[in-house]
Amino acid sequence: MKNHERLANLALAALTFAPLVVKVDPNLNVILTACLTVYVGCYRSVKATPPTETMSNEHAMRFPLVGSAMLLSLFLLFKFLSKDLVNAVLTCYFFVLGIAALSATLLPAIKRFLPNPWNDNVIVWRFPYFRSLEVEFTKSQIIAAIPGTFFCVWYASKKHWLANNILGLAFCIQGIEMLSLGSFKTGAILLAGLFVYDIFWVFFTPVMVSVAKSFDAPIKLLFPTSDAARPFSMLGLGDIVIPGIFVALALRFDVSRGKESQYFKSAFVGYTAGLVATIIVMNWFQAAQPALLYIVPGVIGFLAAHCLWNGEVKPLLAFDESKTEETSSEETSEADSNKKAD
Numbered sequence: 341m342k343n344h345e346r347l348a349n350l351a352l353a354a355l356t357f358a359p360l361v362v363k364v365d366p367n368l369n370v371i372l373t374a375c376l377t378v379y380v381g382c383y384r385s386v387k388a389t390p391p392t393e394t395m396s397n398e399h400a401m402r403f404p405l406v407g408s409a410m411l412l413s414l415f416l417l418f419k420f421l422s423k424d425l426v427n428a429v430l431t432c433y434f435f436v437l438g439i440a441a442l443s444a445t446l447l448p449a450i451k452r453f454l455p456n457p458w459n460d461n462v463i464v465w466r467f468p469y470f471r472s473l474e475v476e477f478t479k480s481q482i483i484a485a486i487p488g489t490f491f492c493v494w495y496a497s498k499k500h501w502l503a504n505n506i507l508g509l510a511f512c513i514q515g516i517e518m519l520s521l522g523s524f525k526t527g528a529i530l531l532a533g534l535f536v537y538d539i540f541w542v543f544f545t546p547v548m549v550s551v552a553k554s555f556d557a558p559i560k561l562l563f564p565t566s567d568a569a570r571p572f573s574m575l576g577l578g579d580i581v582i583p584g585i586f587v588a589l590a591l592r593f594d595v596s597r598g599k600e601s602q603y604f605k606s607a608f609v610g611y612t613a614g615l616v617a618t619i620i621v622m623n624w625f626q627a628a629q630p631a632l633l634y635i636v637p638g639v640i641g642f643l644a645a646h647c648l649w650n651g652e653v654k655p656l657l658a659f660d661e662s663k664t665e666e667t668s669s670e671e672t673s674e675a676d677s678n679k680k681a682d
Contacts, residue, residue: 342383345380345383348376348379348380348383349380351372351376352373352376352377352380352509355369355372355373355376356373356502356505356506356509357502359563359564360502363566364563364564366563366564366565366572366573367573367619367623369563369573370561370563370573370575370615370619371612371615371616371619373509373561373563373575374561374575374579374580374615375608375611375612375615377509377512377513377516377580377584378512378516378580378583378584378587378588378608378611379608380513381512381513381514381515381516381517381581381584381588382516382584382587382588382591382604382608383591384448384513384516384517385516385517385518385520385588385591385592386591386592386595394520394521394522394661394662395519395520395521395522395526395530396522396526397525397526397529399526400521400526400527400529400530400533401529401533403530403533403534404533404534404536404537407534407537408537408541411541411547411548411551412547414426414551414555415547415550415551418550418551418554418555423554423556426554427554427555427556427557430555430556430557431496431556431557433557434507434557434558435492435495435496437511438488438491438492438495438507438510438511438558439485439488439489439492440488441507441510441511441514442487442488442491442492442506442507442510443481443484443485443488444484444510444514445509445510445513445514446484446487446488447480447481447484450480450483450484451480454479454480454483457479458478458479458480458483459478459479459480460478461478461479462476462477462478463476463477463478463479464476465477491503491506491507492507495507495558499556501562501564501572503558504558504560504561504562505558505561505562507558508558508559508560508561508577509561511558511577511581512577512580512581512584515577515581515584515585516580516581516584516585516588517588519581519585520585520588520589520661521585521586521589521661522660522661522662523589523657523659523660523661523662524586524589524593524656524657524659525657527585527586527589528640530582530586531582531583531586531632531636531639531640532636534578534582534632534636535632535633535636535637537632538630538631538632538633539630539632539633541630542628542629542630543630548628548630549628552574552576558577559576559577560574560575560576560577561574561575561577561580562574563575575631576631578632579615579631579632579635582632583611583614583632583635583636583639584611586607586639586640587604587607587608587611587639589661590603590604590606590607590608590643591604591607592661593656593659596659597655602646603643603646603647603656606642606643606645606646607639607642607643609642610638610639610640610641610642610643611635611638611639612638613638613642614631614634614635614636614637614638614639615631615634615635615638617634617638618631618633618634618635621634
């Protein structure tokens with residue numbers, strides 16, 4: 341891990357705990373926390389092989405529709421069923437999901453202190469009576485799951501805003517680290533669709549705001565304020581993860597060409613500018629704002645302007661991580677064959 345990555349991790353941790361001991365301006369807290377999370381997630385996504393989950397153009401087109409269906413379903417559940425019952429079920433779901441996300445986030449730091457066999461040797465466990473179902477894990481993953489489990493027990497019992505935020509940040513970092521858009525074309529389709537999705541559900545219906553207020557689970561970050569009537573400012577995890585995976589793609593594009601943070605800087609500055617614009621407009625009108633309305637043009641606009649300025653539109657649009665992964669696999673197989681031949 342490079343020094344700037346380590347500093348970003350430490351800064352994010354300090355900022356997360358800071359409201360416990362000092363008064364932090366919630367607007368500044370939103371901007372710094374979201375930007376640091378995107379930064380950390382982007383650099384964690386840079387690996388020898390591309391992220392495991394790659395999105396296709398078809399998936400990107402369907403994503404806003406699936407998201408709308410899920411959002412409307414949650415709205416109806418909260419409207420016609422007991423909120424306590426719905427949130428109890430969601431708590432159980434996020435308890436399990438939280439252990440997995442928090443363990444995966446802590447794992448790189450924990451692995452450094454454990455023997456190599458604990459990190460490398462995979463244990464396969466098959467379910468009783470369902471031998472075809474199996475789970476693979478290492479001893480280091482079990483060790484990482486221990487603090488994650490205790491932490492999720494605390495979250496489920498107390499529902500403290502700090503516990504909510506730590507789990508939310510783990511979800512964001514893992515999402516940016518593990519998900520790949522595959523190409524900038526797919527990214528543009530996804531962001532354009534969610535741009536419309538966010539505007540519609542925030543400005544034209546009460547659904548988004550209602551679900552955000554009713555949903556007692558780490559799908560949003562909470563930032564303490566001094567206003568008794570409005571004790572927390574909120575930022576949805578989607579406003580971090582969705583643009584974050586696009587910014588991460590720009591970083592991996594730079595790395596694939598051997599250039600350090602060229603287009604990544606443009607995309608990251610665009611994200612920061614869009615987030616700042618969201619906060620300014622929200623405070624100006626004193627009303628909830630669809631953050632992607634400002635973040636999407638910021639990210640795509642800054643990246644496109646930089647790309648046009650350099651005259652490198654074709655290389656950027658031609659970049660495809662799925663092809664890169666296939667090429668890497670072929671090279672690895674060829675190298676293994678050569679070794680056996682020797």
